[in-house]
Amino acid sequence: MLRLLATGSHGLLGSNILPILERYYTVIPLDIEEWDITDRDAGDRTIRECKPDIILNLAAYTNVDGCEDCLSLADRVNAEAAGIVADLCAHHNIKLVHISTDYVFDGEKDSPYTEQDVPNPASVYGLSKLSGERKVLDACPSAIVVRTQWLYGHGGVNFISKITQIAREKGVVEVVDDQRGSPTYTKDLAEPIRALIEENAAGIYHVANSGSCTWFEFAREIFDRLKIEAQLNPIASVHLNRKAKRPRYSVFDCSKLTRDTGFRMRPWPEALQDYLG
Ligand SMILES: NC(=O)c1ccc[n+]([C@@H]2O[C@H](COP(=O)([O-])OP(=O)(O)OC[C@H]3O[C@@H](n4cnc5c(N)ncnc54)[C@H](OP(=O)(O)O)[C@@H]3O)[C@@H](O)[C@H]2O)c1
Structure with a gap:
């Protein structure tokens, strides 16, 4: 079996997909x-010891609002360090899969974003991730950059656990209704990542569950399916007073993934049902 080394493996995505990739x-x-x-030297030592064939770079500084106050940390982890990992992969002839985000786009489009669309991040997080993508592909052109979005999964705090907790405690939940995207079940990234590796793909790929909704519509669907009777109110993003600006629209066109691997992402309501069990 090929050896796959994952960085940032304790995070949301790692803890959900690595048990699947172990197959x-x-x-x-x-x-x-x-x-x-x-730490480049630590990376070099680690690679010499572990001898991976593939590195899956899941490590990132993902606190989107925190990034607005910590520019240098965001840049160091999401951009510089991504470049270090890519450099090491190129040097040691290792296939790299790097994860990026819909936040590289400003959200001003009204139709699904393709890999050809020009990024224009509206936040420090998005800027640092875009810079990371560029450093990765400059240092290691054979790398696969998987852009994904709106992840939820098992373990830790996520949108679903947050709104269900507020519903239980307060009986009223306010959710933004002016951001549209595709909620994506973390586990649904394992097979497309494998397919991209198997096809020896390279470059940027958009990977998200299909279909789209606003966060409010997503919450409505969750409450309906869980038969939660709390009041759900739509609000505008400005009311949340968040430091980082989020894209208004960030639906992905994932047809490149299907064209190059034959893999088709399932609709988000089906994935949600699977998650809710
Ligand atoms: N979550 C989403 O909705 C979403 C959407 C689009 C793209 N993504 C991307 O998907 C990837 C995985 O995200 P995630 O949601 O799993 O994030 P996460 O839960 O924050 O996991 C990231 C992991 O990286 C670790 N880490 C941070 N700095 C590191 C460093 N310098 N060296 C090694 N590890 C480090 C973190 O450790 P600590 O917890 O100790 O800091 C954490 O375990 C990221 O590239 C993210 O940008 C996520």
């Missing part, structure tokens, strides 16, 4: 305690 690869899960990706 196909010998997975070496590492997080910041074992390899801080900002």
Whole structure:
């Protein structure tokens, strides 16, 4: 079996997809305690010891509002360190899969974003992730950059656990109705990532569950399915007073993934049903 080393493996995405990828690869899960990706020498040592065929770079500074106050940390982890990982992969002849985000787009489009659309991030997080993508592909053109969005999954706090908790505690939940995207079940990224590796793909790919909704519509669907009777009110994003600007519209066109691998992402309501069990 090929050896797949994952960075940032304790995070939301890692803890959900690595158990699936273990069916196909010998997975070496590492997080910041074992390899801080900002440390090139540690990376070089780790690679020499672990001898991976593939590196899945899940490590990132993902606090979107926190990034607005910590520009240098965002840049160091999401951009510089992504470049370090890519450099090491190129040097050691390792296939790299790097994860990026819909926040590289400003959200001003009204039809699904393709990989050809020109990014224009509206937040520090988005800027740092875009810079990371560019450094990755400059250093290692054979890398696969998977852009995804609106992740939810098991473990930790996520949108679903947050709104269901507020519903239980307060009986009223306010959710923004002016941001449209595609909620994506973390586990649904495992197979397309494998398919891209198997096809020896390279470059940027959009990968998200199909269909779209606003966060309010997503919440409505969750409450209906869980038979939660709390009041759900739509609000505008401005009322949340968040530091970072989010894209108003960030639906992905994932047809490149289907064209190059044959893999088709399932609709978000089907994935949600699977998650809710
Ligand atoms: N969540 C989403 O909705 C979403 C959407 C689009 C794209 N993405 C992308 O998907 C990837 C995974 O995201 P996620 O949601 O799983 O994030 P996450 O839960 O925050 O996980 C990231 C992991 O990286 C670790 N980390 C941070 N700095 C590191 C460093 N210098 N070296 C090594 N590890 C480090 C974190 O450790 P600590 O927790 O100790 O900091 C954490 O375990 C990221 O690239 C993210 O940008 C996420």
